[in-house]
Amino acid sequence: MLYKEIADSFNLELDASNSIEDINRLKVKYLGKKGIITEALKGMSSLAPQERPTHGQALNQLKREIEDLLSKREEHLKQIDITRRQIKESLDITLPGNRIPIGSLHPINLVLDEIVDIFVSMGFDIEDGPEVELDYYNFEALNIPKDHPARDMQDTFYITEDIVLRTQTSPVQVRAMQKSSPPLRFISPGKVYRCDSDISHTPMFHQVEGLMVDTDITFSYLKGVIEVFLKEFFGRNVSVRFRPSFFPFTEPSAEVDIGCIICKGQGCRVCKETGWLEVMGAGMVHPKVFENVGYDTSIYKGFAFGMGVERLTMLRYSITDIRLFFENDIRFLEQF
Ligand code: DAH
Secondary structure, eight states: OHHHHHHHHHHHHHHHOOSHHHHHHHHHHHHSTTOHHHHHHHGGGGSOTTTHHHHHHHHHHHHHHHHHHHHHHHHHHHHHHHHHHHHHHOOOTTSOOOOOOOOOOOHHHHHHHHHHHHHHHTTOEEOOOOSEEEHHHHTGGGTOOTTOGGGGGSOOOBSSSSEEEOSSSTHHHHHHHHHOOSOEEEEEEEEEEOSOOBTTBOSEEEEEEEEEEESSOOHHHHHHHHHHHHHHHHOTTOOEEEEEEEETTEEEEEEEEEEOTTTTTSOOTTTTTSSEEEEEEEEEEOHHHHHHTTOOTTTOEEEEEEEEHHHHHHHHHTOOOGGGGGSOOHHHHTTO
């Protein structure tokens, strides 16, 4: 009976044990030097000699069972512990890592690079000029005298009476011609500034100017170069037309249109139902401009053109609001 009681209370305690500490406590309680089993074995000496073997056997049997159960339980708890730790410390190497965001080229720069590449492949050099420019280079040398009505076309930021933020890249023409004599063949990409801001205008934007001067330049050269450029940029099938226009620094002047790439010339909102999109201004360099830089107009002829980079970029990527370029919204920029 005594053994059954020991066994029952042990089983109850074993069931309730949840940790190695619990197991160690039970080991001490039942099997330790002063443990229940140990004490019971010691107590055998008080039994009559003929009772000892049966009791001894039963007690030893119980002791082995307890040892066995304890070590099994201990093993089980250790396993649980290991599994728990494995789950906690496990490293799932299939999880995607944290991406480090990497910057990319701005769409305007992507298109600028492309424009530059096309003209460089046609043998054009690159010329640079200041963004804070003298009125003389921005206007006067380009045959736009003070009080000329053509100045109204460009809303100028004046710094002083004689210094402006350049409103166009055309002044680079003048600087380049002052610096070197013909033949000349270059483009000049860069920032320009006008006091204007709405869905298709920003106070700062980009232009690419072009100039070619030599002894035998004709309007056909202009047409050829521009057509090659536009077909490279927009694709072989793009249609191109030249429309008479006016610029003070060219004569004759033209505006260049491409067949609307959105509606393929059918007429849509983007081309204002005309089927055509204006992409640049161009013309034969005005003799006044050559005179201003001391070129002999009886020997030299030239053509010039100027295009807006934002406009080309908007057409290339179907962007409808120019202000997106300068808001620096990462969701917009990371698409390019
Ligand atoms: N500078 C002109 C503008 O900003 C664009 C332009 C037109 C440039 C005709 C040229 C040209 O070189 O020949 O509107």
